[in-house]
Amino acid sequence: MAKMNLLQAVNNALDIAMAQNSKVICFGEDVGGFGGVFRATSHLQEKYGRDRCFNTPLVEQGIIGFANGLASQGSVPVAEIQFADYIFPAFDQIVNEAAKFRYRSGNLFDVGGLTIRTPYGGGIAGGHYHSQSPEAYFAQTPGLKVVVPRNPHQAKGLLLASIRDPNPVIFFEPKRIYRASVGEVPEEDYELPLSSAEVVKEGSDITLLAWGAQMEYLDMADQLAEKDGISCELIDLRTIVPWDIETVVASVKKTGRLLITHEAPVTGGFAGEISATIQERCFLHLESPIARVAGMDTPYPLALEKEYIPDHLKIYEAIKRSIHF
């Protein structure tokens, strides 16, 4: 085991993936000699050469189009989009190309080797364009997997699994806790399963569900609720699509209550999809309406960021409303 922050865990996973498979290729804006603006790809060019880790020109649609072609040829591209806010020029290549490559060719061709890494989320005084959580846009596109880790251990295992998964994966990295989240990480090669939620704490009164950086607020809210004698079950969804319905259903059937939180605006957010599915499958077990604690339906603000964030206090109040419904 080694102490790593989330960035170091990502870097370590990339290092292992590149060492283990010579077809793994890392590229994106500033990822080469500089090692990325967050340094997630530090030293990879030194170790594996400029052919396998390099700077691209500044063109997101080009990066992902190139990655699609490279993946269809049989390589294993790990493309970085510098901020998730800048992924939209590549939307066509992701939604119309990567996601449909296998289906439209009857499995003659696929881009299963593709992984797109991108930092997402707010809380860093980043304003509109360095704060967004666009996972729901991609969750509505069959053919893509969407993965979000919550800490260094999870980041390494889930990224290795994403790179080796035979489907295109978008791997959203919670940049607010890139350096703040530190923990013990096994030094060896390991994978954590995709499409598998994790019950990180068992409880009996209410199920709290989140992913990525929002798990931190979930923990803090749970500590407040615990003082009130409320027993919370905490679940990290980990993979947004295809998501682990069974684990969430089993938990809600036990607790009778569900709260979902994400940073993205509430309208059209993935919490809506989870709510619909859970009420279909757990209707008679529910003792209160499913609660959503999410971003407001505005662009991500700057000066009013603290007010905007779905923080632990908002989650705690929603827990109490659910319990006392």
Added chain:
Amino acid sequence: MKTGTKDRVVHKLNFIRGDELQIPTYKVLKQDGSPYKGATLPDLEQSTALRIYKAMVRTRVLDERMLAAQRQGRLSFYMQSTGEEATTVGFAAALDDEDMIMAQYREQGALVYRGFTLDEFMNQLFSNERDYGKGRQMPIHYGSSKLHYMTISSPLATQIPQATGYAYGQKLAGEGKCTVTVFGEGAASEGDFHAALNMASVLKVPVIFLCRNNGYAISTPSNEQFAADGIAPRALGYGMHTIRVDGNDTLAVYAATVEARRIAVEQNEPVLIESMSYRLAAHSSSDDPSGYRSKKEEEAWASKDPLLRMKQWLFLQKWWTEEEDSKLFDAERREVLATLKEAEKRPICKLDELITDVYDTPPTLLVEQLDQLKAHIRLYPDAYPKTSGDLDHG
């Protein structure tokens, strides 16, 4: 059917090489401020020349002081334009003050030239209640409708095709105005750049594409950005006028932009100007260039300082003295600091502004969300100190 190409038939197999065309750099002044022999000098009046120089000095001082303020933790973020003032001020000076400017994020010199006040800069930088953008965007995302300066958006190159569209509207309006869009050589890799140039040429639009080729896109040097001879030749591929200028030579930038504007407005033809300079500072306050370039390289460019060159030329014209110069720097530093101190004390905008301008009027659901937020803040006033004391206004 016409193919759209101007066919000239040959019978010998011959490819045109990618490096066959080399575009020269138009340069007027030597670093000592004296003109090159036979150089075409622009017709520049003393008052305009001094307005340009004073804007360059203000931009330099603003950048120095605001980076220092960022380092002291007084503001969250800053971007300097140091070394590129000849480009960002020089082009603005060549325009009609009502021509539209759609810039990237490092063109504060143009805003200074047009008269954006230090107070206006500071209010944006400190996201206070007087910021025109209501504290919603990161520092340096300025905008001014009265100065015809479109509000900055962080995503790169998005303003370039918008400039083509804006200028098309100006052409139809027939008021003899044009649009200048400014972007870096890195942003010119984006698809939006290519779409913008092609549409401008096809639709005959009075737009000037001004590329600040400053050598770096964050850490990526221009030789990893493109393999060709810079950005200027791309304009020829789209069938438009192009010129490369020394971006540290204020008079060259000015002269090129005057002529580009004439072509754009009189002929409804787009023009591309590639201005060669160097980003002397870091990409932003979040960046450390020591990880990707040498001090020696930076020093070589520092010796080509555009302010010094312009100042020397003004001295040779007998329009400016050393004494006036040091007085100006002192006065600017004092004024920047005084304005900063006022602006950082002002409160942020009201909580109600969180939901305005998403649409022309806030939808019902958003109003409900704001009410819920206010109720929540009342429960935990200490957790939201910037807004909890002022929830019940208006």
